[in-house]
Amino acid sequence: MTNSVNRLVRASQKRQRLTAAAARVLHEQGVERTTLADIARVADVPVGNVYYYFKTKDELVRAALSEHSAHLDEFTGRLERLADPRDRLKALVETWVEQRDVAARHGCPTGTLAAELDKRADGTLDAEAGAVIRRLLDWVEGQFRELGLSRPDDLALSLVSAYQGMSLLANALRDPDIMTREGARLLRWLDSLQAAEEM
Amino acid sequence: MTNSVNRLVRASQKRQRLTAAAARVLHEQGVERTTLADIARVADVPVGNVYYYFKTKDELVRAALSEHSAHLDEFTGRLERLADPRDRLKALVETWVEQRDVAARHGCPTGTLAAELDKRADGTLDAEAGAVIRRLLDWVEGQFRELGLSRPDDLALSLVSAYQGMSLLANALRDPDIMTREGARLLRWLDSLQAAEEM
DNA sequence: GTCTATATCTCGATAGAC
DNA sequence: GTCTATCGAGATATAGAC
Numbered sequence: 070m071t072n073s074v075n076r077l078v079r080a081s082q083k084r085q086r087l088t089a090a091a092a093r094v095l096h097e098q099g100v101e102r103t104t105l106a107d108i109a110r111v112a113d114v115p116v117g118n119v120y121y122y123f124k125t126k127d128e129l130v131r132a133a134l135s136e137h138s139a140h141l142d143e144f145t146g147r148l149e150r151l152a153d154p155r156d157r158l159k160a161l162v163e164t165w166v167e168q169r170d171v172a173a174r175h176g177c178p179t180g181t182l183a184a185e186l187d188k189r190a191d192g193t194l195d196a197e198a199g200a201v202i203r204r205l206l207d208w209v210e211g212q213f214r215e216l217g218l219s220r221p222d223d224l225a226l227s228l229v230s231a232y233q234g235m236s237l238l239a240n241a242l243r244d245p246d247i248m249t250r251e252g253a254r255l256l257r258w259l260d261s262l263q264a265a266e267e268m
Numbered sequence: 269m270t271n272s273v274n275r276l277v278r279a280s281q282k283r284q285r286l287t288a289a290a291a292r293v294l295h296e297q298g299v300e301r302t303t304l305a306d307i308a309r310v311a312d313v314p315v316g317n318v319y320y321y322f323k324t325k326d327e328l329v330r331a332a333l334s335e336h337s338a339h340l341d342e343f344t345g346r347l348e349r350l351a352d353p354r355d356r357l358k359a360l361v362e363t364w365v366e367q368r369d370v371a372a373r374h375g376c377p378t379g380t381l382a383a384e385l386d387k388r389a390d391g392t393l394d395a396e397a398g399a400v401i402r403r404l405l406d407w408v409e410g411q412f413r414e415l416g417l418s419r420p421d422d423l424a425l426s427l428v429s430a431y432q433g434m435s436l437l438a439n440a441l442r443d444p445d446i447m448t449r450e451g452a453r454l455l456r457w458l459d460s461l462q463a464a465e466e467m
Numbered sequence: 468g469t470c471t472a473t474a475t476c477t478c479g480a481t482a483g484a485c
Numbered sequence: 486g487t488c489t490a491t492c493g494a495g496a497t498a499t500a501g502a503c
Contacts, residue, residue, distance in 0.1 A: 097387075098387055098389075099384065101300030102300060102387055102388065104496060104497085105496080105497070106496085114469095115469070115470050115471085116471095117469080117470055117498090118470060120497095120498070121470095124498095125497085125498085126496095126497070126498095176383055176386065180440070181383050181387070183436070183440035184384075184436055184439060184440065185298065185383075185384065185387075187374070187439050187440060187442075188296075188297055188298035188301055188380070188384075190297075195440075196442075198440060199440045199442065202440050202441065223449055223453065226434075226449060227453060229437065230436075230446075231426075231429060233433040233436045234429035234430055234431065234432040235425075235429045237379055237382070237383055237432045237433070238401065238425070238428065240382070240383060240386050241379070241382035241386060241394075241397060242402060243386075243395075247425060247429075250422055251425060251429055254422065254426060303477085303478060304478080304480090314487070314488055314489085315488090316480095316487080316488055317488060319479095319481080320487075320488095324480085325479065325480090
């Protein structure tokens with residue numbers, strides 16, 4: 070490697086570290102209570118240096134959203150190795166339940182971010198947060214459609230909505246058991262669905 | 269009325285105006301993005317005067333939470349005029365759907381507040397937000413119990429969770445129709461429940 | 468590309484006149 | 486009780502040396 074390539078690699082490593090740190094810290098503390106210093110510290114990058122990679126704080130929020138979106142794609146991609154769409158959805162619910170302690174402590178990463186960004190008058194970033202949720206919604210709808218169920222869009226809405234709701238309640242009441250209880254109901258519900266039948 | 273009583277009344281009127289303004293503005297803009305000046309302006313009270321009624325910003329947040337809690341009590345109280353608990357729950361869902369435009373714009377007042385407060389390391393106010401949600405949860409559970417349904421706590425969790433989920437999605441996607449679609453499913457679900465049967 | 472120092476701004480909170 | 490003026494903390498963002 071030449072020196073210039075070396076520098077480039079190190080540079081993008083720092084950018085990557087900042088992005089990962091932003092995704093994590095913004096989830097834990099929220100956008101408004103997170104300072105650039107917080108993110109820089111976790112990423113082990115000097116504060117002033119942050120501006121070389123991200124011109125504004127909003128760009129860091131954007132990067133965190135991309136990170137969540139990429140993570141979601143990678144996850145649904147893995148689920149598609151399962152042959153039966155119903156098994157994919159059940160595996161999705163099981164993963165949510167496994168993450169119950171994180172949900173009880175900080176809520177759903179994308180959901181809490183979207184809720185916070187929607188409080189802004191400036192409506193640029195909140196649309197991007199909504200797009201990540203829409204991405205999950207569309208993927209789930211595809212699974213219901215493959216199962217030959219009617220109104221797959223409404224079924225997807227119910228499932229994703231249930232996830233956001235149980236995450237918010239688990240968080241607000243600081244009770245991971247809420248994820249377990251609602252998760253069990255969702256698994257039973259998924260098992261009960263039959264083609265040409267609604268919920 | 270003596271002058272001193274006059275002053276007292278005017279004073280508590282101002283306190284009341286500040287509380288109402290806090291409840292509204294904190295819902296619309298969130299806690300972190302709302303300044304004391306914002307609340308004072310809406311309440312038509314000079315900024316510096318706020319501190320005569322509320323020693324800190326957190327006390328204003330607390331007052332807003334009490335306002336939401338009182339509003340909830342008053343609302344469930346009115347619902348209890350209906351003889352059938354099932355009708356009470358259906359009226360509750362119908363009210364949520366009627367509020368769809370507010371939900372799409374700002375989310376559920378208590379839910380978004382709880383989510384934001386839970387991002388704090390300091391865990392004093394978030395518990396109070398959770399308590400308001402718990403209050404709704406308990407009331408709904410009572411209705412299911414009156415209906416003689418098994419696991420009324422799980423049923424209440426499903427209903428309130430569905431409400432929080434659909435509010436968050438409607439808000440994130442800026443789409444009030446989401447409230448209508450999920451609301452319709454909840455009404456059908458409530459109709460389908462029979463004693464000694466689970467969801 | 469990296470980092471320090473600092474400018475600039477906003478906001479919560481206080482002091483003190485009236 | 487009411488209100489103005491302002492302090493001081495803390496944050497984003499920038500200037501500029503290296």
